[in-house]
Amino acid sequence: MGELISNTKAENLFWLGRYVQRVYIVLHLLRKYRDVMIDENEGAYHSFCEKLGITDNYASSDEFLHNYVYDKENPDSLISMLTYASNNATLLREEIKSETFSYILLSISHIENCAKDADIDALQTVSDYLLAFWGSVDERMFKREPRNMVKAGKYLEDLDLHVRFDYPHERILYLVDRLEKHAEKEKVIFNQILLYQLKSETLQPDCDKLKVLDILKHLFVVNG
Amino acid sequence: MTTLIEQRDAVNKWLERYGVRFGVYKGGVFHEQLFPFDPIPRVIKRSEWNHIEKGLIQRVKALNLFLSDIYSGKQIVADGVIPEEFIYSSKGYLPQCENITPSKGIYTHICGIDLVQARDGSWIILEDNLRIPSGASYPIIARTITRKVSPHTFEHNHIEENRGYIDLLRKTMDYANVNGGLAVILTPGRYNSAFFEHSFLAEKTGATLVFPGDLTVENEKVYYNGLFNTRQKVGVIYRRVSDEFLDPMAFDKSSLLGIPNVMQAYAKGNVALMNAPGNGIADDKGLCYFVPKMIEYYLHETPLLQNAPTYLPYYPDDRKYVLENIRKLVIKDVSEAGGYGVMFGRDMDEEHLANIKHLIETEPRRWIAQEVIDFIDLEVLEGSGTVLRKADLRAFVLCADEIRVWHSGLTRFAREPDSFVVNSSQGGGFKDTWVEKN
Amino acid sequence: MDKLVEYHYLTKVVFSEKVHSHSFLLRCTPSENEYQKIESVSSRIAPAGEVFRASDCFGNTVYYGMAGEPHDSFEFGSSGTVRLSGLYALKEPLAGIFLYPSAFTAPDSGIAALLSSVRFSASETVSEKVLKLCSALFSRMEYAPNSTTIETTAAEALRAGRGVCQDYSHALISLCRLSGIAARYVAGFIEGEGCTHAWVEYYDKDCWRAADPTHNRLIETGYIKLSHGRDFDDCSIERGVFSGAAKQRLEISLQVQEKSAGVSLQKS
Numbered sequence: 029m030g031e032l033i034s035n036t037k038a039e040n041l042f043w044l045g046r047y048v049q050r051v052y053i054v055l056h057l058l059r060k061y062r063d064v065m066i067d068e069n070e071g072a073y074h075s076f077c078e079k080l081g082i083t084d085n086y087a088s089s090d091e092f093l094h095n096y097v098y099d100k101e102n103p104d105s106l107i108s109m110l111t112y113a114s115n116n117a118t119l120l121r122e123e124i125k126s127e128t129f130s131y132i133l134l135s136i137s138h139i140e141n142c143a144k145d146a147d148i149d150a151l152q153t154v155s156d157y158l159l160a161f162w163g164s165v166d167e168r169m170f171k172r173e174p175r176n177m178v179k180a181g182k183y184l185e186d187l188d189l190h191v192r193f194d195y196p197h198e199r200i201l202y203l204v205d206r207l208e209k210h211a212e213k214e215k216v217i218f219n220q221i222l223l224y225q226l227k228s229e230t231l232q233p234d235c236d237k238l239k240v241l242d243i244l245k246h247l248f249v250v251n252g
Numbered sequence: 253m254t255t256l257i258e259q260r261d262a263v264n265k266w267l268e269r270y271g272v273r274f275g276v277y278k279g280g281v282f283h284e285q286l287f288p289f290d291p292i293p294r295v296i297k298r299s300e301w302n303h304i305e306k307g308l309i310q311r312v313k314a315l316n317l318f319l320s321d322i323y324s325g326k327q328i329v330a331d332g333v334i335p336e337e338f339i340y341s342s343k344g345y346l347p348q349c350e351n352i353t354p355s356k357g358i359y360t361h362i363c364g365i366d367l368v369q370a371r372d373g374s375w376i377i378l379e380d381n382l383r384i385p386s387g388a389s390y391p392i393i394a395r396t397i398t399r400k401v402s403p404h405t406f407e408h409n410h411i412e413e414n415r416g417y418i419d420l421l422r423k424t425m426d427y428a429n430v431n432g433g434l435a436v437i438l439t440p441g442r443y444n445s446a447f448f449e450h451s452f453l454a455e456k457t458g459a460t461l462v463f464p465g466d467l468t469v470e471n472e473k474v475y476y477n478g479l480f481n482t483r484q485k486v487g488v489i490y491r492r493v494s495d496e497f498l499d500p501m502a503f504d505k506s507s508l509l510g511i512p513n514v515m516q517a518y519a520k521g522n523v524a525l526m527n528a529p530g531n532g533i534a535d536d537k538g539l540c541y542f543v544p545k546m547i548e549y550y551l552h553e554t555p556l557l558q559n560a561p562t563y564l565p566y567y568p569d570d571r572k573y574v575l576e577n578i579r580k581l582v583i584k585d586v587s588e589a590g591g592y593g594v595m596f597g598r599d600m601d602e603e604h605l606a607n608i609k610h611l612i613e614t615e616p617r618r619w620i621a622q623e624v625i626d627f628i629d630l631e632v633l634e635g636s637g638t639v640l641r642k643a644d645l646r647a648f649v650l651c652a653d654e655i656r657v658w659h660s661g662l663t664r665f666a667r668e669p670d671s672f673v674v675n676s677s678q679g680g681g682f683k684d685t686w687v688e689k690n
Numbered sequence: 691m692d693k694l695v696e697y698h699y700l701t702k703v704v705f706s707e708k709v710h711s712h713s714f715l716l717r718c719t720p721s722e723n724e725y726q727k728i729e730s731v732s733s734r735i736a737p738a739g740e741v742f743r744a745s746d747c748f749g750n751t752v753y754y755g756m757a758g759e760p761h762d763s764f765e766f767g768s769s770g771t772v773r774l775s776g777l778y779a780l781k782e783p784l785a786g787i788f789l790y791p792s793a794f795t796a797p798d799s800g801i802a803a804l805l806s807s808v809r810f811s812a813s814e815t816v817s818e819k820v821l822k823l824c825s826a827l828f829s830r831m832e833y834a835p836n837s838t839t840i841e842t843t844a845a846e847a848l849r850a851g852r853g854v855c856q857d858y859s860h861a862l863i864s865l866c867r868l869s870g871i872a873a874r875y876v877a878g879f880i881e882g883e884g885c886t887h888a889w890v891e892y893y894d895k896d897c898w899r900a901a902d903p904t905h906n907r908l909i910e911t912g913y914i915k916l917s918h919g920r921d922f923d924d925c926s927i928e929r930g931v932f933s934g935a936a937k938q939r940l941e942i943s944l945q946v947q948e949k950s951a952g953v954s955l956q957k958s
Contacts, residue, residue, distance in 0.1 A: 032478030034466045118271075118442055119463075122455035130269045137268060173479075216480055250479060329786075340790040347787060347920070350747040468711060470756050471740055501715040501754065501929045512713030512931040513754050516744065 045181025047113035131161035259401040288681030294663040298688040307557030317550040319359040344532025361526035368627035382531040386446040387662040411686040414660035427652035428524035433487030469513040488524040537586040561623040565616035641665040661685040694949040700767035702941040708760040709934035715754040731770030750917035780898040788872040792920035795864040798845035816894040828906040858903040877925040879914040
């Protein structure tokens with residue numbers, strides 16, 4: 029059995045990890061924002077878009093909740109992100125295994141099937157599938173390098189979103205620490221200088237958010 | 253079997269869950285669609301299967317000997333069994349393969365031979381696919397799923413296991429492997445119609461799925477390139493890229509799907525290619541007529557399985573017959589594949605008929621004509637009842653230390669009533685194939 | 691009478707950006723046969739890793755390998771002295787493959803029509819027939835550089851009525867094969883031209899003789915042969931595949947001169 033993976037596969041694995049984790053975290057955030065938008069602040073989605081750095085062209089909270097989740101034409105939507113994850117996974121079936129892949133396909137078909145009248149609540153199933161996806165990664169991906177690539181994407185995306193949405197500093201510290209430990213395993217795929225900068229920047233409670241996000245953007249390097 | 257039918261929705265859910273798809277191009281745009289699965293299996297009696305199995309092994313043995321002969325001494329041509337024109341004017345003949353002896357002398361590692369069963373019960377060969385036949389993955393998946401949703405069906409029907417194909421394939425790869433190096437499956441990419449199968453077979457056999465550009469030839473050896481200039485020597489390439497694109501140095505120079513200079517590494521015996529390049533000469537439609545003659549010539553045996561009665565307009569007597577009886581024949585353009593270029597005389601209007609007749613007279617080598625086989629219909633589920641559809645069987649024959657026939661196969665059926673075209677690219681569906689246990 | 695010819699051939703491929711992982715396969719050295727003997731030859735390939743030499747399926751010498759490191763130009767060619775006999779005739783058994791159409795030489799109705807306009811008499815030799823075909827073709831084609839591409843087929847060139855040596859040769863091959871004469875494509879050098887030339891070998895009784903349809907004549911000597919095949923595609927002087935998004939530009943230099951005469955005939 030071959031242990032090597034090509035550059036392309038490494039990148040695909042990394043982006044698969046990022047997209048899956050983005051959908052997973054965004055589903056949490058949507059539930060939080062949904063709650064606020066019921067009776068507290070109808071326009072809270074503006075701040076969601078701003079923090080996530082996506083185009084805000086939704087006319088109302090209802091339109092946002094619908095289009096941001098279900099609209100296949102919208103490149104930022106949840107369904108689009110799952111499609112990107114699926115496009116990467118398609119090229120990785122033998123690395124991640126069909127069972128692992130199936131949780132993405134199940135998520136997509138679940139969203140497609142409840143597109144018309146669903147509330148965010150109906151998407152709990154997708155969160156469950158994505159947790160199962162990560163469980164399957166640990167259970168079934170027995171080759172070290174590909175498993176570490178997909179997790180590199182996950183950890184990096186996690187940190188990125190926690191920074192964007194101003195999570196408590198202790199949460200950020202935990203994620204930086206997790207990423208750093210992971211980088212120990214696969215030194216070559218992370219820019220070590222940026223990793224050091226990331227660590228020193230995030231040590232301060234009032235770290236420069238934009239700087240951290242910029243570091244994260246360039247941290248993963250497969251093309252040497 | 254009733255329970256199996258009742259579980260149809262459950263089966264489809266599983267198929268969707270695993271993303272069992274194949275790609276088609278419609279109007280130049282790539283789509284992936286589910287390959288419609290019909291839960292009613294085709295059942296083949298053991299006695300019947302034993303005959304098919306023997307006949308297929310005999311056929312593949314002769315075809316492999318033919319390839320070995322054609323790319324060296326060409327004794328069969330010298331002895332007047334096959335006119336040289338049929339070799340040299342076939343697109344499938346590749347002079348670049350002359351005098352290359354593949355690993356262990358095997359050319360036809362994986363053969364997908366299409367058969368139909370005529371109304372009198374006899375099995376007839378439609379075509380031999382010796383290049384990159386696809387379709388084996390679908391019955392494996394169908395079997396996995398149907399056993400899951402309807403275990404009782406399999407308690408009561410004693411049929412041959414079919415998931416063993418994976419071991420058979422891996423054995424075939426390992427046997428061909430020249431140096432114990434990495435075993436890879438080379439796919440042209442995700443927009444190939446059989447990409448699902450490529451990735452599925454890689455997953456199941458544990459071979460590495462590689463894309464064009466992942467492999468390079470250096471110092472006459474093939475390497476798989478990993479991250480940061482790491483690399484691993486490759487011993488066998490199960491390539492699903494067709495001959496013309498395999499090596500831009502030897503074949504189509506504009507190919508972006510190939511491995512530059514892989515033919516040099518192959519000629520030196522530093523890597524195995526399966527199937528061997530150049531096999532197209534043996535499954536050329538124009539050569540099908542000669543396969544029974546090959547069996548007699550190389551094996552001194554009587555062919556156990558027959559071709560559909562075939563006429564070669566190249567021979568004046570056959571040409572005369574074809575022109576006179578074109579209405580009841582099926583005409584095939586030897587340069588086309590995948591169900592294209594197949595025309596039924598009875599369906600053609602006068603103008604088309606005249607046109608084809610003219611072409612047969614001016615370019616006789618380009619055409620073959622066959623009697624239309626009235627093959628049996630199989631029951632296919634539709635709505636709450638069943639309908640009858642034409643179906644064929646693609647049997648898979650694998651060559652390693654010996655020639656083995658997979659105890660299953662891909663049964664494809666036509667979508668429309670009266671249609672004889674079962675190709676998945678033209679909307680057909682598939683069934684599992686059950687072979688009775690001994 | 692023998693002729694001693696000295697030649698220098700070099701092609702430089704200049705890339706607009708650096709390229710790497712550059713695989714190549716070259717047919718750029720003269721073949722050795724009873725008509726031409728190589729007195730001395732040296733080839734140049736740079737940059738290159740390890741270079742391998744082999745014969746292709748038609749017996750032509752090929753050099754291949756991979757220049758892995760980044761480079762912005764690639765040079766290949768050869769120089770040497772070749773002794774040419776006064777008679778271009780290569781005694782070989784006939785290989786049947788040269789009797790049938792190939793991708794570039796498949797005839798169409800235009801080629802068939804041109805062939806039927808040529809009247810042969812029963813007493814004519816193969817050479818006389820080929821010369822007639824040459825003349826018929828010559829009267830229908832005009833030599834026009836850049837009017838065709840390396841993808842142009844015999845049928846297309848004849849229809850356009852224009853082409854270069856490659857097109858003339860494809861058309862003559864097509865005519866020969868259609869009239870039952872085995873014919874093959876030859877790439878090589880001639881005196882007085884600054885780049886490679888193409889001509890045709892046809893089979894006569896027991897040997898290959900040659901005709902140059904571009905100049906409408908049979909060949910006796912003076913031509914240095916590199917390779918032969920079914921058509922142009924089998925005789926590629928260079929094939930290469932590399933990584934990098936670069937444009938390529940070619941600089942070709944070729945000098946062929948008869949040693950005794952001592953005159954440089956052309957340079958470019």
